[in-house]
Amino acid sequence: QVQLVESGGGLVQAGGSLRLSCAASGRTFSNYVMGWFRQAPGKEREFVANIDWSGDITYYADSVKGRFTISRDNAENMVYLQMRSLKPEDTAVYYCAARIAVAITTTPSDYGFWGQGTQVTVSS
Numbered sequence: 001q002v003q004l005v006e007s008g009g010g011l012v013q014a015g016g017s018l019r020l021s022c023a024a025s026g027r028t029f030s031n032y033v034m035g036w037f038r039q040a041p042g043k044e045r046e047f048v049a050n051i052d053w054s055g056d057i058t059y060y061a062d063s064v065k066g067r068f069t070i071s072r073d074n075a076e077n078m079v080y081l082q083m084r085s086l087k088p089e090d091t092a093v094y095y096c097a098a099r100i101a102v103a104i105t106t107t108p109s110d111y112g113f114w115g116q117g118t119q120v121t122v123s124s
Contacts, residue, residue: 002026002113004096009118012086016122020081022096022115030074033099036081037108038092038120045095047106049081057104064090086122093117 003025012018020036035050049060049070058070069082079096097111 002098004098004113004115006096006115006118009120011121014088014122014124016086017084020094020118022079024077029077033104034072034079035097035111037095037097040092045108050104052104088122088124091122092120094120
C-alpha cells in the first residue's frame with residue numbers, strides 16, 4: 001500500500017511561484033514512477049509531469065514545459081513540483097500519483113495510488 005500526501009498549494013498572483021511537495025509511504029519508493037496531475041473545475045484530470053525511479057527521465061505537458069520542474073528525493077520519499085511563471089489557467093487541484101512499474105506513462109488510469117490533492121489558485 002502506498003499513501004501520498006500533498007502540500008504547498010495556495011493562492012498566488014500570476015507570474016509567481018509555488019513549490020508542491022508530496023510525501024510518500026512505502027519502503028520501495030525508489031521503485032515508483034511518480035506523477036503530478038491536475039484537475040480544474042468542470043474539466044478532466046490532466047497530466048502535468050512525471051519522473052522515473054532514478055530521477056533521470058522526466059516528461060512534461062506542453063502547457064507547463066519550461067515553467068514547471070519535477071524532482072524527487074528517494075532518501076526522503078519525497079517528490080516535488082516547482083512551478084514558476086504561474087498563469088491563471090494553472091488554477092486547479094494538483095494531485096500526486098504513484099505507479100508501481102518501470103514504464104513511465106502520462107495516463108491517469110495507469111497510476112494506482114493518489115493523494116488527496118492540493119488547491120493551487122492563480123489570480124490575474
